[in-house]
Structures are given as structure tokens and as C-alpha cells.
Amino acid sequence: MVIDLKRCIGCYGCQLSCKAEHGTPPGVFFARLLKHEEGKYPSVRQMFLPVLCNHCTDAPCVDVCPTEASHYCEGGIVDIDHDKCVGCRACMMACPYNNRYFNAERNWYFGDAGPTPYELARSARHDTGVVMKCNFCTPRLAEGKLPACVANCPTTARTFGDLDDPNSTVSRLIKDRGGFTLHPEAGTSPNVYYLAP
């Protein structure tokens, strides 16, 4: 995936569409947006950094997982098999991008009022006592659709494609505009690239 920070307007569309797609419980954000200000008055600008699982080629979360719950899928996507996860949370400590969440207990957005029908429908997917994270919307990919955050970005800041294909749009964007990754020094070979603002 390539995220063009020049196009990102910090609308939280990716975060919301991800929530809507996966119905993740409170406190779990597969995709999220970091905002911060840079510079000093009067030369101040707001910076946006959308973050998600980087689906690293050398993912430390896969190495430390004792049960092989964290694993590589076809196409290099890193996913979690929730039936294997024991909830040791070692993967959360190993991820340099802190994009994994532990779903400790079943909970709802409206507390004592109980789950909304939407939450109830979506919550069946999510087991408690296990770690959760972005899987690039694997079920959507299987249907030939784009990940929800990519499909719903109003400024088309996100591009999804095959990084192994040198002629793909993502490869060309990275080559032409000098794509960079977060924390390359961690040696994890992340597969989410950013284009400078």
C-alpha cells in the first residue's frame, strides 16, 4: 500500500470506514490517523499520518508468536488466526508500529445500553482474549474489492497494489516520488509506503 501524505486531508475517513467494515470494539483501531502540528507561529502546519499494520516482509510479530497464530498469507499479508492465538501479547511488544490490539473483554460502544444490532452482527467475528489487527481486508480482496480504507478515501490518498510487480501503480509511485517507510531502522521491511507531503 502507498499513502500519499500530500493528498491526505486528515478526515478520518480511513479510520471510520475500517471501523464500519470490521465492526471492531471500542479501543481497537486497525487503521488510525495521527495528527500533530509542526513549526512555530506564524509558520505552523498540521501534519497527518494515517497508520495501519505494515504487513512487514520480515515481521517480528510472526517470529515471536509462540503458536504460529500470526502468519504470512498468500501475497505477503500478515494475518492472525484467532483460533490459535493464546493472548500472550508478545506480538504487540514486537511490533515497532504498535498497530496490534488486545481484545480483553466483550464490550460495546454504548456500555450498559448493550450492543446495537450492527455491533451484534459484526461482533461474531471478534473473539475475546486474543490480539487483533488489520489484515488488509482479506475477505474483500478475495471478492476482488479494495481494502475499505483505500476504497473510501475521498482524496484517493491510498493506493493498493502488488509491490512485487515493478510496473504496478504502487511500485511506480514509490519509484517516481521516493516512497519511504516508517522506522526502516527496525529492519522489518514494511510494505506500507508513504509519499512525502
Place this chain on the structure above:
Amino acid sequence: MSSQRYDQLIADMRSDYRPQREWGEGKGILLVVGHFLVGVAGGTWVMSSLYHVTVGLAVAFVLGALGALVHLAFLGKPMRAFKMIRHFRTSWISRGFVGLSLFLVGSGGCLAIGFLGLGGPWLVLALCAQGLAAVGTVIIIGYMGFCYTASKGIPFWHSPLHPALYIAYAFRGGIAALLVISAATGVVPGDGLLQLWLGITVLVCLFFGLELYGAVTGGNQAARRSVHDILAGRLALLFYGGTLALGLLVPVLLIALPSAISATTMALIGLASAAGDFFVKLSTVRAGVYLPLRRIPQTAG
């Protein structure tokens, strides 16, 4: 998720240095307790074997079993724990699970054969059990440090000194347990136990000092933040009160007393030393903060 926990998570996500809270806070404290108990169990097995203290071997087994139970209680899905054997090739948690299993089977077998006074062919089995216990001990003493070192997301833990430090803690814990056992049974295994405690304590202080120095001089901003949190931040009370005062100053003062060391004094030294080890582990775990994510190059390339 309670409202308080949710608010805490959102506040953490907004902060530049997001602290890890899964290991060391709430139910996560069970992991620290588990690591502490298993480390002391390994150290106690080694020291009791060296000094031929049978009660110590039994105590090591009980501590190991307790540690295993506490580890299980920490897991989100404890009934699936047996699956942790799968990834022995790269996962230190998996190796720790195997090591602890070997230790419990081996030490339990050794103790059972010794307790029942079995002879003849059982001695061969006892030898095998001793071998299993020895292999298990080596693994459980070492694996915890490597678990932390493998955590690339927490720069302060991602240090090659961490395993050495945890091995030293295990021996210090073993000596502390032996001091308490000596006081309780009235059998002092040897003259050199306190000197050995002092020697290992110096080693622990040296390793810990080097780790902090390394994090401050060679570490990144997150590692430096962790050191700040321990020495002058949110964990300072735990570190100065629990680790330095209780775990170091109290035992050293007790040893330095002009009068002869009594059984009560020995027990106090052991307990204070063990408490200090627990607090230093807790401080180190709680000091873990994630790498900040906000470093964006301003231009392409």
C-alpha cells in the same frame, strides 16, 4: 473495556511516547509475577543442587509450578497453552514453555523418586529426570531476558544485556531463596552464601547500570524516555523505594551489622533481596514505551 481504560488508551495514543500497558499493568502484572517466580525457581534449583539442599529443590519445584500457573492466568486463552509448543524455532515464549515443562517434569520426577526412596532401575529414571530438569533450568533462567530482547517495538528492552541481567536476577533470587530456607530449617548450607549474594548483587548492579547507560548514550528517544521514567519519572518511586532501598540498601545494611547474622536476619536479607528483584523487573517492564511514529521527511527522497 471500561470507560477509564478506554480513556487511558486514547490518551496513550495521543502521547508521543505511548507506554505499553499489556505487560505489567492490570492482569498483565501476572506476567511479571510469573517471570519472577520462574526465575527464582531456576536459580533456587541451581543453588540448591550446588549446596545439596533437598528442601531447596522442593521449593524450586513449587515456585516453578506456581510460576506456570500464574503464566497461564495471564494468557487471554489459557486452555490453548499447549499450542505454544509449535513455534520453538523462533519464539522465545515457545522455548520458555518447553523449558518450563521440562523443568517441572524433570524436577518433579527427581523429587518423587527421591521422596519415595526408589532404587534399582528407578535410578536410571532419576538420572534422566535430572537431565530434563537441568535442561529446563537452563532454558527458564535464560528465556525471559530473550523474550524482552525480541520485543522490537520497545527499544528499552531491545538490548543484548537484558538476557544477562535476567540470568543474574535468577541466581540472586536463588541465593535469596536459599537464605530464607536456611533461616526456616536452621541448616546453613555454607559460609559463602552471603559473599556469593554480594558478588551476584554487584554483577546485577553492573549489568543494570550498563543497560541504563547504553539506553541513554546509544539508544533512541524511546529508550531514553524509558530511562527517564525509571530514574526521574512515573516509576521513580518504585525504583528508588522498591529496588534501591528495599532490594539493595536493606540487605547490605543487615549484612554490615556488627553482630553475628541470625536466622531472622538471613531471612530478612533473602526476602528484601527477592522483593527488590521483583520491583526492578516491574519497573523495567512498566518503563517500556513504543517507538514514536511521527517522523515524516519533509521532502521526497
